[in-house]
Amino acid sequence: MITTDILIIGAGPTGLFTVFEAGLLKLKCHLIDALPQAGGQCSEIYPKKPIYDIPAYPEILAGDLTKNLLEQIKQFEPGFTFGERAETIDKQEDGTFIVTTNKGTKHHAKIVAIAGGLGSFEPRKPLIPNIADFEDKGVEYMIKEPEFYRDKKVVISGGGDSALDWAIFLSDIASEVTLIHRRNEFRGALDSVEKVQELKNLGKINLITPAEVKGILGTDKVTGVAVEKKGEDAFIVDTDHFIPLFGLSPKLGPIGNWGLEIEKNAIKVNNALDYQTNIPGVYAIGDVNTYPGKLKLILCGFHEATLMCQSAYKRIFPDKKYVMKYTTVGGVDGFDGTRKEAPKAVVKAIQ
């Protein structure tokens, strides 16, 4: 069981900044994210794109924003559960919560802050009628363990970076790699595209374009896929695995069943006070929440995180006297023993 003060669901910019504001109040944080890395949409969708409305940054790349936030919070030693999706929440008799992920990891926290953005990123599944019958029986939407494909025949479909990168990677592991894409053109980093071309010329990747996988063959596991080239009859490619890589799309998912008030695919919160949901002790901040006048902006998420932490502190320590302190005055004391503070002015006479 992972124990923390504030359990943050979602490691995007809002979730990451929450760690900082909580840390100033000496509250420890742990984050859960369905993605394998921090940054949320900023890492998954647009890491190389600039953002122009982060105060005091005339321009910053989304990837750099994530990097900076991780640097800003590191002294507060947040814990991370990556690659798992928060599935259930159970309120305990003492008012604390246990949140369990889809892999069964349990997190015990005094406060839950949902900073889930548009939801957890789930793979986009191609529209092949019998595909669901073969999930985990030869159809995988994500590659978790490349060795799994050792000496196997693999068909990958998709035209983006992940399709290209995995085709390259698996060409050394699998006995046969076929890459199928609807166009002749691929959208990916130039060197990945060139590498696939090179491997195709060497006969290490079998490239079929412009084409689409239209059906899956097999009885209890995948034995082949039916491929259709534009304007031609379908043909069969024998394979042990079919890996469609069409990117990820966010879904609110299990959080929608937690008994929270949902409006327009977002969680209703009290914006007059502290961004608490209808469940006391559960807050929703950033793009995942809604209230009159809500704007889904990173800078609004930062503000919401800040007020939410103050409220969380009062909930955990109802009788403690506390006033907010400026970091310039109070400095920043990390849980790792480090201290940042403003340099002291010298008092010295000038002769």
Next chain:
Amino acid sequence: MQDINIKITDRNGVTHDVVAPTDMAMNLMEVVRSYELAEEGTIGICGGMAMCASCQCYVNSDHNLPEMTDDEDAMLAEAFNVEDNSRLGCQIQMTPELEGLEVELAPED
């Protein structure tokens, strides 16, 4: 400044006559959102960068639309339910030339 009249058929098959401003740098995806013709969180997920296909629509009138950029073209190559008249709503700016435009939102995937 000039407003244009366009017809948008939502994902339930209902056609809406809407008025779109041409002076607010709005694109079709944003018009759909401003009229709440698709559920929030199911359209414009990437914010309008042609990096998801949640605003895919079918153009049913014969307007001269802006050329597809490589980004839009590549994104549609990875989208589902794509037809010959598919476009990404976020890449269609509202201009006076689009008076009378008729579009249908593609299903959510």
